[in-house]
Amino acid sequence: MSETTSSSVATNPLGLSSIPSVSSEGLVPVGRRTSLRSYLGALWNRRHFILAESRAKMSGSTRKNLLGYGWLFLNPLLSVMAFWFIFGFILESDRDIDNFLGYLIIGVFFFQFTGKSMTGGTGAIRSGASMIKGFQFPRAALPISVVVRNFLDFIPTAVVMVLLIAVITPPDVITWRVVLVIPVIILQTIFNVGLACFLARVGHKIPDLTNFMSIVSRFWLYGSGVFFSIEDRLADHPAILATMQFNPMHAYLTLVRNSLLYATDSSPWLWFMAIVWAFGLLIVGFLFFWRGEESYGRL
Amino acid sequence: MVDSELQEPNIVAENVQVRYTVNTNDPGLKAKGLRRVGNVLRGRQGQTTVRALRGVNFIAREGEMVGIVGANGSGKSTFLRNVAGVEQPDRGRILVRYQPLLLGVSAALQPALSGSENVRLGCLAMGLSPEEAAEAFDYVVDLSALGAAIHRPMGTYSSGMGARLRFAIALAARPKIMLIDEALSTGDATFAERSEKAMDELLAEAGTVLLVNHAAKVIQELCTRAVWMHKGEILMNGPAEAVAEKYRWWAWNVAKGKEDIADKLLHDVVSSAVKEEINILEPELIRDPIPRHASRLNKVKRPENARHVRRNTHVDEIEETEEPLLAAAESQVWTEKIDVEQLAVAKFPVLPKPASEAVSAPRIHDEPPPLRLRPSNKRVVLRAADPKDRASSVAASDDLTGRRLESRARKIADERYLERQKLRETTDSIAQDSHT
Numbered sequence: 203m204s205e206t207t208s209s210s211v212a213t214n215p216l217g218l219s220s221i222p223s224v225s226s227e228g229l230v231p232v233g234r235r236t237s238l239r240s241y242l243g244a245l246w247n248r249r250h251f252i253l254a255e256s257r258a259k260m261s262g263s264t265r266k267n268l269l270g271y272g273w274l275f276l277n278p279l280l281s282v283m284a285f286w287f288i289f290g291f292i293l294e295s296d297r298d299i300d301n302f303l304g305y306l307i308i309g310v311f312f313f314q315f316t317g318k319s320m321t322g323g324t325g326a327i328r329s330g331a332s333m334i335k336g337f338q339f340p341r342a343a344l345p346i347s348v349v350v351r352n353f354l355d356f357i358p359t360a361v362v363m364v365l366l367i368a369v370i371t372p373p374d375v376i377t378w379r380v381v382l383v384i385p386v387i388i389l390q391t392i393f394n395v396g397l398a399c400f401l402a403r404v405g406h407k408i409p410d411l412t413n414f415m416s417i418v419s420r421f422w423l424y425g426s427g428v429f430f431s432i433e434d435r436l437a438d439h440p441a442i443l444a445t446m447q448f449n450p451m452h453a454y455l456t457l458v459r460n461s462l463l464y465a466t467d468s469s470p471w472l473w474f475m476a477i478v479w480a481f482g483l484l485i486v487g488f489l490f491f492w493r494g495e496e497s498y499g500r501l
Numbered sequence: 502m503v504d505s506e507l508q509e510p511n512i513v514a515e516n517v518q519v520r521y522t523v524n525t526n527d528p529g530l531k532a533k534g535l536r537r538v539g540n541v542l543r544g545r546q547g548q549t550t551v552r553a554l555r556g557v558n559f560i561a562r563e564g565e566m567v568g569i570v571g572a573n574g575s576g577k578s579t580f581l582r583n584v585a586g587v588e589q590p591d592r593g594r595i596l597v598r599y600q601p602l603l604l605g606v607s608a609a610l611q612p613a614l615s616g617s618e619n620v621r622l623g624c625l626a627m628g629l630s631p632e633e634a635a636e637a638f639d640y641v642v643d644l645s646a647l648g649a650a651i652h653r654p655m656g657t658y659s660s661g662m663g664a665r666l667r668f669a670i671a672l673a674a675r676p677k678i679m680l681i682d683e684a685l686s687t688g689d690a691t692f693a694e695r696s697e698k699a700m701d702e703l704l705a706e707a708g709t710v711l712l713v714n715h716a717a718k719v720i721q722e723l724c725t726r727a728v729w730m731h732k733g734e735i736l737m738n739g740p741a742e743a744v745a746e747k748y749r750w751w752a753w754n755v756a757k758g759k760e761d762i763a764d765k766l767l768h769d770v771v772s773s774a775v776k777e778e779i780n781i782l783e784p785e786l787i788r789d790p791i792p793r794h795a796s797r798l799n800k801v802k803r804p805e806n807a808r809h810v811r812r813n814t815h816v817d818e819i820e821e822t823e824e825p826l827l828a829a830a831e832s833q834v835w836t837e838k839i840d841v842e843q844l845a846v847a848k849f850p851v852l853p854k855p856a857s858e859a860v861s862a863p864r865i866h867d868e869p870p871p872l873r874l875r876p877s878n879k880r881v882v883l884r885a886a887d888p889k890d891r892a893s894s895v896a897a898s899d900d901l902t903g904r905r906l907e908s909r910a911r912k913i914a915d916e917r918y919l920e921r922q923k924l925r926e927t928t929d930s931i932a933q934d935s936h937t
Contacts, residue, residue, distance in 0.1 A: 225781075229513060229596035233586020250634075251625035258611050258622055265613060332610055335587055336667070337626040338600050499587035 233338070235495040245340045252343050255333075256351035274355055275362055282310050285429050295430040304367050304463045309428030309455055311363045315356045316394055316451060317419050322348035323398025324405035324415050327498050334499055341498045342491055345398040353391055360387065367462060379461035382468075386457045389480040393450060396483030399491040406498060426451035447471075450479035508562035509598070511678055511709040512584060515779050516593035519554040519579055519733075553579040554590065555733040558779050563707040566700070568720030568741055570713075570748045571730035572755075577713045578605075580730070581680040584711065596781070599677035599708075602627070604667055604684035612656030616647060616666055619655050623670040637673035644695060645669035661687040672699050677708040686714055697723065701918050717745040717752075722921055729770070736770050 236244070267273055285306055289295045296302035323345045327334070330344040364383070368376065405411045425432075426449055436443040446452060453475040460468045525547050540547065554576045561567050569577045582588050584595055585603035610619045620641050624634035642651055645665045655663065664687045671679065685696055700710055700723075714720055720727050720741055727744035729737040737744050747770065754763035 229510070229598050232584065232595050232597045232601065233589060247628060248625070250631050251622070251628075254622050254625050258614050258618065261614070333626060335582075335605055336603065336610060337623065338586055338602075339626050339628070496589045499582065499589070 233496060233499070235492065238489075238492065241340055241342075241492060241495075245342055245346075248339050248343050251339065252347045252350055255343065255347040256354060259347065259351045260354060274359055278311050278314055278359060278363075281314075282307050285310065289429040298434055299431055301371055301463055304371055305459060306429055307363055307366060308458050308462060309426075311356075311359060312390065312455055312458060313423055313426060313428050313451060315352055316390065316397070316454075317423065318352045318355075319349045319394040319398050320401060320419055321412075321415055322352065323394075323401040324411055326398065326402040327406040328409075341495055342399060342488065345402040345491065346395055349391065349394045349398050352394070356387075364462070371463065375463065375465040377465045379465055379467075382461040383458055386454055386461075386476065389476050390454050392480040392484050393454075396480070396485070396487035398487070400483065400487030403491045403494045406494070422449075422451060425449060426455060428455070448475065450475065450483075453479065508564060509707075510560050510562050511565075511598045511707075512559070512561040512601070512711075513596040513779060513781060514557055514559040514580075514584065514593070515595075515781055517554050517557045517559075517580070517583060517590045517595060518552070518592040519576075519583060519588070519590050520550050520552045522548055522550050525549045553733055554583070556593070557730075557733070557735055559728065559735065559738075560779060561709045561711060563709060564704050565726060566704055566710040566712060566724045568712050568714065568724035568727040568745065569730060570715070570717060570720055570727060570745060572752070575730045576733040577730055578682050579733075581682050581711060581713060585680055597678060601678035601680050602671050602674070602676040603680045603682065604664075604671055605682045610655065610667075613654060615653060616645075616651040616655050616658070617642070619666065620651075620670055620673075623667075624673050627671075627674040629674060634673075641666075641669040641673050644672060644699065646692070646695070661689060661692075664688055665692050668696055668699075672703075675706075676703070677706070678710075679703060679708070680711045682713045683715070685712075686716065686719075697921075701915075705915070717749040720745045722924070725917070731767070736767075 235241070269276065282303075286303060290302050290306070299305050326345040326348050327341070330341075333339075333344070334341065360383075364380075401411070401415075405415075425446065427446075432443065432446050432452065436446065453472050457468050457472055457476060460466050460472075527547065527549065557576075557580060559580075569580070571577050579588075581603060583590050584597070585601045586595075586597075587603060610623060614622065617638070620638055621634050624637050624641075625631070629637065645651070645668070647662060647666060650658065650662060651666075655666070658666070664684050668684060668688075679700070685693065688696065704710060712720065712724060724741040724745075726739065727737075727741040727748075728735050729744050729748050737747065747766070751763055751766045751770075754760075754766065
């Protein structure tokens with residue numbers, strides 16, 4: 203020990219100290235991806251942070267507008283009116299749909315929840331860059347907080363939506379099945395978390411995706427039967443219709459419409475699709491995001 | 502100054518290499534042929550790989566405040582980002598005892614939110630519980646001393662105000678390792694005083710601070726040790742006074758356009774630089790030495806060397822140390838007297854005085870340093886009962902937090918504080934003398 207230090211000092215006219223061997227006991231590699239178990243534990247410990255972060259995003263974006271929270275309701279209502287004018291009035295796609303306005307309202311409100319989570323999740327890492335650089339926390343908190351924020355936005359609008367539908371529909375269709383909307387919202391939220399996590403990593407790796415996402419989102423909007431019935435329109439194309447049955451958004455929208463508007467029981471296949479999509483994408487998306495944990499600091 | 506090798510290391514970086522692939526419009530690096538067409542289509546001109554860090558070996562121990570100096574683009578910030586765990590190095594590894602906290606120049610966290618909301622958000626991001634965050638709030642507001650501005654959006658802050666708030670937020674979690682990247686240079690004089698005090702307390706609790714600052718004077722005043730980085734490598738590693746002085750002299754010459762002197766200085770430093778390597782002992786070796794040791798005996802001839810095999814391939818050095826012995830062996834004079842003399846010379850060569858002794862003020866170790874007066878209503882007691890649930894102690898499998906509180910680290914911190922005060926007083930009095 204003394205020999206090695208003295209020899210290195212001898213070559214150094216300033217008498218600088220040298221670095222001997224050190225024990226790595228009690229030291230851990232920094233910023234490494236931890237095991238899934240401890241990662242989930244750390245994420246649970248940051249639950250207050252996720253809530254605070256999502257509230258911050260919510261108020262940060264609404265404060266800039268004059269109407270503030272009003273846009274949460276105005277935006278989907280105005281788009282319902284626009285869609286009604288084009289699809290209901292001009293294209294007359296309402297002729298074979300009962301209660302077209304209610305059909306449209308449910309489609310627009312529920313699709314916006316997923317659509318916003320999709321675009322928000324894609325840019326979650328980029329918009330959280332200052333937090334990532336400043337603090338060490340499980341990065342999955344960022345896409346999750348995007349979904350939580352949209353969920354918090356969605357709940358008041360969903361209440362307004364249910365009230366609207368109660369006004370415009372005949373009272374005999376309102377049955378106990380209204381309660382089934384709650385499990386559908388929960389399943390859709392779980393689906394959104396998986397989607398946001400998945401897209402957050404993809405969007406971080408391929409920044410071009412933000413350009414692409416608006417097109418995908420629009421295509422999905424049209425393909426999920428938000429303002430026309432897929433079953434009627436695609437009757438001539440059984441192959442496309444069969445694949446459309448696997449569309450998760452179609453399943454969620456149909457489940458809500460059946461229980462809110464038409465007071466009918468949904469097929470078990472739809473429930474099966476909704477559950478498998480929600481938990482399947484949650485697991486796949488979260489694991490995919492977790493595997494890239496170390497890369498998010500590089501922008 | 503002290504025998505710092507007795508202290509436990511808080512940060513160990515072993516052969517850290519980082520490279521970035523970035524776009525460039527350097528005409529010499531334009532791609533040829535089809536690839537060029539592709540680049541034009543994508544609106545690019547060419548790409549180049551920058552080696553930001555070329556194998557940095559570095560250790561920082563408890564109670565140390567290490568300054569990092571170097572020209573712009575020498576890899577200081579990259580190194581700090583890697584130590585903080587924001588990025589992962591391409592090669593090598595970095596081990597830490599506690600989760601480091603990085604304070605960068607980009608101050609605003611959520612520019613649309615008010616300062617107080619940012620305080621809460623930052624505290625929660627560091628892993629404090631809401632109750633702890635509420636408790637820390639007063640302390641943070643106090644330390645940042647922003648007054649009514651704390652309720653205004655953080656986007657409207659000046660850079661100095663933002664830096665103050667960020668620093669105060671960072672201290673709310675009582676971090677053990679802090680990495681400060683130019684963040685304090687925008688603060689004013691009153692804040693400098695406060696932040697120094699806060700950092701002294703951190704150091705006294707066996708913490709470590711890495712400080713990047715371009716003012717060599719600040720490094721000299723605050724740090725115990727300094728490191729000079731140049732083009733992604735550590736050129737010099739030693740007492741803050743000596744390293745900062747050399748760096749300042751070099752930078753001054755570069756600034757004045759005296760490149761020949763600067764180059765010569767750099768050459769001197771490079772030629773005397775020791776390429777330091779670290780041998781990291783894995784904990785199994787210490788906890789359970791017998792089986793490994795027994796197996797290693799067969800392979801390694803001198804097992805006592807394996808404890809610190811520094812692959813220190815400095816050819817000159819070996820020749821220098823071995824030469825007297827070789828000469829003695831060749832001359833075949835094996836009388837005992839000469840042998841003893843030779844050995845004594847080889848063991849204790851006449852060295853130039855260590856720079857730490859030559860430059861810094863003499864220390865009196867005999868009398869205990871007078872106690873520092875602290876405010877009694879200290880609102881800094883934020884530590885949770887269980888150290889595991891806190892941001893700053895991620896590494897705590899066996900947390901040694903409380904054990905070394907009154908160890909010599911505190912003594913050192915107090916000593917340094919007093920010394921700094923004394924230095925300032927003398928410089929102030931000198932300045933006053935020169936004025937009057």
